[in-house]
Amino acid sequence: MTWLITGGAGYIGAHVVRAMLAAGEQAVVFDDLSTGVAERVPAGVPFVEGTVLDRDALDKAIAEHGVTGVVHLAAKKQVGESVDLPLHYYHQNIEGLRVLLAASAAGGVRSFVFSSSAAVYGMPDVDLVTEETPCLPMSPYGETKLAGEWLVRAAGRAHGLATASLRYFNVAGAATPELADTGVFNVVPMVFEKLTEGASPRIFGDDYPTPDGTCVRDYIHVADLADAHVAAARKLAAAPGSDLTVNIGRGEGVSVRELVDLIGEITGYDTAPEVTPRRPGDPARVVASADRIAAELGWTARHDVRDMITSAWAGWVRRHPEAARD
Numbered sequence: 038m039t040w041l042i043t044g045g046a047g048y049i050g051a052h053v054v055r056a057m058l059a060a061g062e063q064a065v066v067f068d069d070l071s072t073g074v075a076e077r078v079p080a081g082v083p084f085v086e087g088t089v090l091d092r093d094a095l096d097k098a099i100a101e102h103g104v105t106g107v108v109h110l111a112a113k114k115q116v117g118e119s120v121d122l123p124l125h126y127y128h129q130n131i132e133g134l135r136v137l138l139a140a141s142a143a144g145g146v147r148s149f150v151f152s153s154s155a156a157v158y159g160m161p162d163v164d165l166v167t168e169e170t171p172c173l174p175m176s177p178y179g180e181t182k183l184a185g186e187w188l189v190r191a192a193g194r195a196h197g198l199a200t201a202s203l204r205y206f207n208v209a210g211a212a213t214p215e216l217a218d219t220g221v222f223n224v225v226p227m228v229f230e231k232l233t234e235g236a237s238p239r240i241f242g243d244d245y246p247t248p249d250g251t252c253v254r255d256y257i258h259v260a261d262l263a264d265a266h267v268a269a270a271r272k273l274a275a276a277p278g279s280d281l282t283v284n285i286g287r288g289e290g291v292s293v294r295e296l297v298d299l300i301g302e303i304t305g306y307d308t309a310p311e312v313t314p315r316r317p318g319d320p321a322r323v324v325a326s327a328d329r330i331a332a333e334l335g336w337t338a339r340h341d342v343r344d345m346i347t348s349a350w351a352g353w354v355r356r357h358p359e360a361a362r363d
């Protein structure tokens with residue numbers, strides 16, 4: 038099959054493109070390069086520079102390349118920014134999705150995979166978050182992901198597309214150093230940045246009801262996440278008209294303090310943290326139940342948190358050689 042991979046020049050998209058190619062699928066990257074990097078698109082993969090808000094560009098790309106499936110990763114993803122710019126987030130993430138679904142339905146696309154997020158759950162008060170846990174997003178970003186899932190499912194039913202919404206938990210690591218995340222919005226690169234500046238990593242609150250008082254999250258290696266896309270793509274191709282919503286996590290909680298200690302061990306830095314007050318809106322614990330994805334797609338994560346930090350650090354040092362320690 039030929040897959041249009043929107044956001045394929047981004048951090049996760051670049052990994053998805055490579056995983057699809059490795060699985061023998063054809064890929065076409067569609068990306069406006071607002072946060073993406075053209076050099077991430079592998080040689081030989083067609084690249085269309087454009088926004089998913091541009092229906093003509095989408096129609097042309099789908100027809101010219103004989104696209105039969107879409108993996109839609111293109112989106113704005115900063116939670117804090119979405120609070121300040123909700124109109125922008127709804128325009129990019131919802132209107133962009135609507136236009137893409139319309140072009141997909143008109144162009145004969147059969148399968149549609151959507152990047153959703155654990156942000157749809159908000160502040161879940163459960164030990165393990167299942168796909169049945171109520172969705173109460175806490176930010177416009179999370180709202181666009183939840184409303185996006187509704188739109189994907191409804192359009193899929195109405196227009197005969199098999200659909201999957203993949204709820205990613207905390208993504209980290211890199212398959213190769215040059216594919217590492219260049220943004221500093223997630224906890225691992227945020228800690229790396231502090232260490233490189235000669236500052237202490239910051240922990241927001243150590244008085245949560247968790248074993249060591251710091252927030253607990255579920256981290257997933259981006260290479261495992263990319264493989265989950267291949268599994269979802271295959272499932273949709275084999276089950277026309279189906280729809281699927283799954284968590285993508287490891288089902289294991291890691292506290293921020295454990296993460297920071299491990300970063301110290303791997304990087305050789307003293308990571309004694311500065312503890313500051315809680316940030317509003319941070320849930321104590323968000324850990325996925327990974328049962329449904331194992332049952333539905335036969336997928337389980339292969340990489341642990343050590344692999345994530347080691348590979349992310351290799352990517353960081355590649356861009357910040359001054360950070361390396363012997």
Ligand SMILES: NC(=O)c1ccc[n+]([C@@H]2O[C@H](COP(=O)([O-])OP(=O)(O)OC[C@H]3O[C@@H](n4cnc5c(N)ncnc54)[C@H](O)[C@@H]3O)[C@@H](O)[C@H]2O)c1
Pocket residue numbers: 043044045046047048049050067068069070071072073074087088089090109110111112113114129133152153154155205206207208223
């Ligand atoms: N990184 C995470 O921890 C995480 C967690 C949950 C969900 N997600 C979701 O995964 C997807 C990919 O995230 P990422 O971390 O790779 O981010 P990223 O910013 O690296 O990638 C997004 C890509 O989409 C492109 N893009 C943005 N708006 C576009 C538009 N209107 N038209 C065309 N291209 C556009 C950007 O240029 C970029 O290449 C997003 O949908 C994000 O919400 C990410």
